[in-house]
Amino acid sequence: MKGEKKFLAGLAAVAEAAKLADVDVISSFPIRPYTGLMVDLSLKVANGELDAEFVHAEGEHGQLAIVHGASASGARTMTGSSGVGVTYAFETYSPISGGRCPVQMVIADRTLDPPGDFGSEHSDVLCARDQGWIMGWAETPQEALDNTLIYYRLGEDKRVALPQFNCQDGYFVSHIPGDVVVPEQSQVNEFLPPYKLDKPLDPLRPYGHGPQIYSDQGPVLELQRAIVMDKAKEIIPGIMDDFKRIFGRKYDPFIEDYNPNNAEVCLFINGAHAHTARYAIANLKSQGVNLALCKLRFVRPWATDEIAEALSRYKVVGVIETNNSFGVAREAGVFTPEVAATLYDLPENKRPMLISFMAGLGGEAIRLKDFYFMAKKLINTAQRKKLEKPVYWIGFEEDEEDLTF
Amino acid sequence: MSKPKIPKEKQLPEGLIVDCPKTEQEQMTTGGWRILRSVIDQDECTHCRVCWINCPDAAISVDESGDMKINLKYCKGCGICAATCTVGAISRVPELDFDEVVVYRDLPY
Amino acid sequence: MSDNTVILEEPIASVLKAPLEEQYVPGHRTCGGCGPALAYRLIAKAAGPNTIFLGPTGCMYVANTSYVCVPFAVPWMHTQITDGGGVASGVEAAYQAMIRKGKYKGDFPNIIVMGGDGGTSDIGLQAVSGAMYRNHDLLVISYDNESYANTGIQVSPMTPYGAATSFTPPGITIPEAKKFWPKDLTALIYYGHPMVKYVANATIGYPVDLMNKVRKALNKKGASFIHVHSACPKGWRFDASRTIEMAKLAIQTGMWINYEIDEGKKKLDHVPTKMKPVEEYLKTQGRFNHLRAEDVQKIQRFVDSKVAEARPVAARAV
Numbered sequence: 001m002k003g004e005k006k007f008l009a010g011l012a013a014v015a016e017a018a019k020l021a022d023v024d025v026i027s028s029f030p031i032r033p034y035t036g037l038m039v040d041l042s043l044k045v046a047n048g049e050l051d052a053e054f055v056h057a058e059g060e061h062g063q064l065a066i067v068h069g070a071s072a073s074g075a076r077t078m079t080g081s082s083g084v085g086v087t088y089a090f091e092t093y094s095p096i097s098g099g100r101c102p103v104q105m106v107i108a109d110r111t112l113d114p115p116g117d118f119g120s121e122h123s124d125v126l127c128a129r130d131q132g133w134i135m136g137w138a139e140t141p142q143e144a145l146d147n148t149l150i151y152y153r154l155g156e157d158k159r160v161a162l163p164q165f166n167c168q169d170g171y172f173v174s175h176i177p178g179d180v181v182v183p184e185q186s187q188v189n190e191f192l193p194p195y196k197l198d199k200p201l202d203p204l205r206p207y208g209h210g211p212q213i214y215s216d217q218g219p220v221l222e223l224q225r226a227i228v229m230d231k232a233k234e235i236i237p238g239i240m241d242d243f244k245r246i247f248g249r250k251y252d253p254f255i256e257d258y259n260p261n262n263a264e265v266c267l268f269i270n271g272a273h274a275h276t277a278r279y280a281i282a283n284l285k286s287q288g289v290n291l292a293l294c295k296l297r298f299v300r301p302w303a304t305d306e307i308a309e310a311l312s313r314y315k316v317v318g319v320i321e322t323n324n325s326f327g328v329a330r331e332a333g334v335f336t337p338e339v340a341a342t343l344y345d346l347p348e349n350k351r352p353m354l355i356s357f358m359a360g361l362g363g364e365a366i367r368l369k370d371f372y373f374m375a376k377k378l379i380n381t382a383q384r385k386k387l388e389k390p391v392y393w394i395g396f397e398e399d400e401e402d403l404t405f
Numbered sequence: 406m407s408k409p410k411i412p413k414e415k416q417l418p419e420g421l422i423v424d425c426p427k428t429e430q431e432q433m434t435t436g437g438w439r440i441l442r443s444v445i446d447q448d449e450c451t452h453c454r455v456c457w458i459n460c461p462d463a464a465i466s467v468d469e470s471g472d473m474k475i476n477l478k479y480c481k482g483c484g485i486c487a488a489t490c491t492v493g494a495i496s497r498v499p500e501l502d503f504d505e506v507v508v509y510r511d512l513p514y
Numbered sequence: 515m516s517d518n519t520v521i522l523e524e525p526i527a528s529v530l531k532a533p534l535e536e537q538y539v540p541g542h543r544t545c546g547g548c549g550p551a552l553a554y555r556l557i558a559k560a561a562g563p564n565t566i567f568l569g570p571t572g573c574m575y576v577a578n579t580s581y582v583c584v585p586f587a588v589p590w591m592h593t594q595i596t597d598g599g600g601v602a603s604g605v606e607a608a609y610q611a612m613i614r615k616g617k618y619k620g621d622f623p624n625i626i627v628m629g630g631d632g633g634t635s636d637i638g639l640q641a642v643s644g645a646m647y648r649n650h651d652l653l654v655i656s657y658d659n660e661s662y663a664n665t666g667i668q669v670s671p672m673t674p675y676g677a678a679t680s681f682t683p684p685g686i687t688i689p690e691a692k693k694f695w696p697k698d699l700t701a702l703i704y705y706g707h708p709m710v711k712y713v714a715n716a717t718i719g720y721p722v723d724l725m726n727k728v729r730k731a732l733n734k735k736g737a738s739f740i741h742v743h744s745a746c747p748k749g750w751r752f753d754a755s756r757t758i759e760m761a762k763l764a765i766q767t768g769m770w771i772n773y774e775i776d777e778g779k780k781k782l783d784h785v786p787t788k789m790k791p792v793e794e795y796l797k798t799q800g801r802f803n804h805l806r807a808e809d810v811q812k813i814q815r816f817v818d819s820k821v822a823e824a825r826p827v828a829a830r831a832v
Contacts, residue, residue: 022615024611024612024615025607025611027604051614053608053610053611055603055607057644058640058644061600062641062644065593065594065597065600065603065641066600066603068593068600068601068604069601069602069603069605069608070608070611072604072605073604073608074617074618075608091596092594095593098420098421099421100419161420194617201590203566203621204620206586206588206589208423208579208583208586208589209420209421209591209592211579211580211583212576212580212582213417220416223411226408230407304406423584425584425589426541426583426584426585426587427587430541430542433543433583435543455529458721459758460555461547461549461552461555461757463540476540479540481547482546483747483755484546484547484755485757487755489759
């Protein structure tokens, strides 16, 4: 495999990718835990490794405004945030998506206030899932580096032209180093064409971006955005094939279907705790217990058909929610209703039972024994052929100590 | 999943990025707003261009012969030109006194 | 800083020497007699074709671009009312990078934010401050019609003391209607941001002065700010034909003071040899109809102290 072997944390890996992608404008503002990305980028700019404008924004809302303007003018941009910084910038997300500016925002996720909690949780950027951005999580520093390149390629594709949330679990991925192969510039040049806008803000070819509309013109613009989100789904597999061809690393387009032991029950997961889950699966196998894992690679666009097909093979699916949505339908988190909608149209004999596990909230690690507990509940539910209850809160369930199968 | 097609007559530019006009924006003619029409007495006019500089709508221009000409397609009849003319050469006449209809709009707004 | 900045010829000697080309063309739904629209036209005219405008939400967005069309002959982008300064900073950074890296072959453009008083002194203040502090090569214009006009004339930090708006109606509990004194935005920008070389107060009442200030600002490398007094017939309640008269009356009564600070040198413009009493300004506008004698006196004292504070270095008599 071509490239340089390094030992990097997730944010440092993204910084390497930004340098290879020849980013033009970066806007910074400090907030834990993503700050390290900007520290890294500022060094690369200061010592001449990366030629970019490094703009010290006055806040997260300002960060997004800056990359919005820069992207509309034809520059490749990067920004980022965590936690309440992500929600502070919220006003800008729809205008950037609707303005079709393929800005990339790197998220090292963090629990939302109140009060201050620096630990990882997916809630911060999941709040913005309706705003029309590409969104997905990286499980390892290598995946974080690769996603940076993949998301620029996807977002900047003229058929899509959408901004992207390049997410990774705070601390678990952003700060814990792992083996990373940093590609060569020639590989990146082949995979990622330069950013070219059809109608930028350019006095040589003037255009007006975003005049006021009458209400009956609203549906047209929104349908256009729905269509391009769909288009993104269409072209993702081809991009993954191209990635494999050039860099030698194969990524499943939408979900990683991990079922080495022909299990009948499956955990549906997003983010870095999938890493621990695979060890749990191996350990359980040695005890004669079979568990599968379905890891989400793209939250947006959500690949309904592919996910339904994969989950239809199981009797019970357990959705792991490292997020919150107080008062939501079925009272788990954000992913349960989406998985339920995904499974809804399956014929009854192919529709698995659905339970949810609230785990990893506040930045707590999901431990091996938590996965054993989840496996036990899945298997018991499969055996009894009915739900004991729909939602389990890991760390609070009374029978968590009893892990006999 | 397939989405319905957007019919041609409803289509809008992607990202709502629209063309810039060169000399006028014909999609927004405002001459129909007038109640009073400004009329320039060309004999009195000294070509000082104060009316031209003060028009928020750029509805006064200098024609080939150097005379000040009011663009009735856009003039809203605000009367700034009449109020600021240095020699009082502009009078305001009720629009309905004129026979010709300058602007007919069939847009719903 | 890019070396490609095109220097605009300056100054414009008189109305007769002002360029005939319009970058803000006829065909927009601003009110008849709209002061901000006139400001836009003059600023665009002075800036010329090598210009990018950023339009935060406000009258100069909604009224100008209703519907699906723009009256700008130069590139323009809508921004949120909160982030005109931020988006413009991004456009500026993009051009710095793209020109330096050889990705753009043209000249560095004029970048102008056309924000209202709300979008520059209130909800948009943070973004403007960021742009000024970082000294991006751009110009922020505050077209000041002294209210959030587009949403129906609501109070803003630039609304004068005693002015009625739809959030500050006069009544028995607050007879003066508006009880806060307005922010001094130009001073806030200049004294608060040490790298800003040029700020000015201007008015549509003196169009040649406004255009020359715009050119001076655009020719500076770095951030500039111009605060343009823009009379609003609807909001201030006077007949549309009197817009220019109101602009001049504000100068003649001291309710608006024209000046510029250019690389540390302050110069007052259009200082009347004798100030008219503020009452002459207040009585012409419906938004001040409710004022009592004591309110008028308060306003007169405020204006007197502002005029005294101005401490002219060199003045041009009107």
